[in-house]
Amino acid sequence: SQTIHQWPATLVQPVGSPLSLECTVEGTSNPNLYWYRQAAGRGLQLLFYSVGIGQISSEVPQNLSASRPQDRQFILSSKKLLLSDSGFYLCAWSVPHGDLLGANVLTFGAGSRLTVL
Amino acid sequence: AQSVAQPEDQVNVAEGNPLTVKCTYSVSGNPYLFWYVQYPNRGLQFLLKYITGDNLVKGSYGFEAEFNKSQTSFHLKKPSALVSDSALYFCAVRDMSRGATNKLIFGTGTLLAVQP
Numbered sequence: 001s002q003t004i005h006q007w008p009a010t011l012v013q014p015v016g017s018p019l020s021l022e023c024t025v026e027g028t029s030n031p032n033l034y035w036y037r038q039a040a041g042r043g044l045q046l047l048f049y050s051v052g053i054g055q056i057s058s059e060v061p062q063n064l065s066a067s068r069p070q071d072r073q074f075i076l077s078s079k080k081l082l083l084s085d086s087g088f089y090l091c092a093w094s095v096p097h098g099d100l101l102g103a104n105v106l107t108f109g110a111g112s113r114l115t116v117l
Numbered sequence: 118a119q120s121v122a123q124p125e126d127q128v129n130v131a132e133g134n135p136l137t138v139k140c141t142y143s144v145s146g147n148p149y150l151f152w153y154v155q156y157p158n159r160g161l162q163f164l165l166k167y168i169t170g171d172n173l174v175k176g177s178y179g180f181e182a183e184f185n186k187s188q189t190s191f192h193l194k195k196p197s198a199l200v201s202d203s204a205l206y207f208c209a210v211r212d213m214s215r216g217a218t219n220k221l222i223f224g225t226g227t228l229l230a231v232q233p
Contacts, residue, residue, distance in 0.1 A: 006160075034220075044161075044207065044223040090160050105151070106221065108160030 002027035006091045006109030013116055019064075019078040021112050023091030026072065031093040033074040034106065035066055038088040050074060051096070086116045119144045121210045123224035130198045131232050138193040138227045140208030149211035150191040151221065152182055156204045164206075167191060178202070198231045205229075 003026045013019060025031050035047040046059045048066035056066050063082050067075045074091060092106040121142045130136045142148055149168050153161040165176025172184040182193045193206060205226045212220040 042205075043225045046220060049220060088158075092160070105163050105166060106153075106161070107163070111158065111160050113158070 002093075002107065004091065004093055004107055004109045006089075006112055008112060009110065011112060011114045013081050013114065015083055015116055016080045019076070019081050019085070019114070021076040021089055021091075021114075023074040023076075023109055024072055025074075025093045028072070028093070028095070030071060030096050032096060033068060034092040034094075035074065035076050036090040036092065038090060038111075039086075044090070048076070081114075081116045083116050086114055088113050119210065119212060119214060119222055121208050121222055121224045123206075123208055123227045125227050126225075127228040127230060129230045129232065132200050133197050136195050136198045136202070136229065136231070138206050138208075138229060140191045140193065140224060141189050142191060142208075142210045143189065144210055144213050146213050148191075148213075150182075150184060151209040151211075152176065152180070152191075152193050153207045153209060153223075154178075154204045155207065155226075161207060164193070198229075200231045200233050203229055203231045 006023045032051055034049045036044045037047055038044050048056055048058055050056050050068045053068055053071055063085060064078050089112045091109040094106050123140055125139055128138055151166045152164040154164050155161045164180050165174050165182055167174045167184045175181045180195050182191055184191050205228050207226050208224040209221040212222050
């Protein structure tokens with residue numbers, strides 16, 4: 001069966017420090033991968049998605065970047081954190097585009113709560 | 118522009134009563150619609166989806182949703198609420214814009230509170 005792991009679960013970082021959140025998926029190949037941010041405990045904002053190794057699409061301009069160095073690994077990074085980067089970050093995966101039975105059924109990780117002070 | 122709306126920030130219901138969480142959508146073409154649930158400090162969990170076929174879709178934990186094309190709605194329902202159903206519920210629609218590549222547009226979420 002497929003599983004998704006996200007870490008760290010909780011992170012407190014000072015303004016200006018770097019960030020690295022990691023997400024890995026097991027039990028599937030060539031997944032679509034996503035990073036979402038949930039601010040103020042409510043709305044979800046899609047930050048990045050990837051359909052393959054090295055292929056990253058950014059949804060909104062921001063202080064963050066994403067990388068996919070391996071098929072089932074998705075990393076969210078920042079060189080210098082801002083206060084506004086605080087939030088709950090969620091990684092998700094889905095089957096590749098074209099599989100309509102599974103298309104868009106996202107499986108989410110448990111999330112990483114980032115507090116920037 | 119494609120969008121999904123959840124008009125209620127919060128829905129309160131007594132345990133054992135039926136519940137409805139509302140969702141309306143606006144997309145070009147035939148919609149792919151989804152409901153997800155989020156428990157506190159957790160990721161979202163998939164509940165059910167509508168792609169095609171019967172307008173009434175059954176999902177996990179006894180939930181169901183009714184697709185209504187004329188009203189562009191996809192309301193989530195359950196005949197008898199449980200306290201354990203208390204959570205944040207998200208409606209979502211597949212982004213049908215060109216090059217969207219399997220992306221979802223989420224609503225702002227509705228907090229369901231079931232009182233014992």
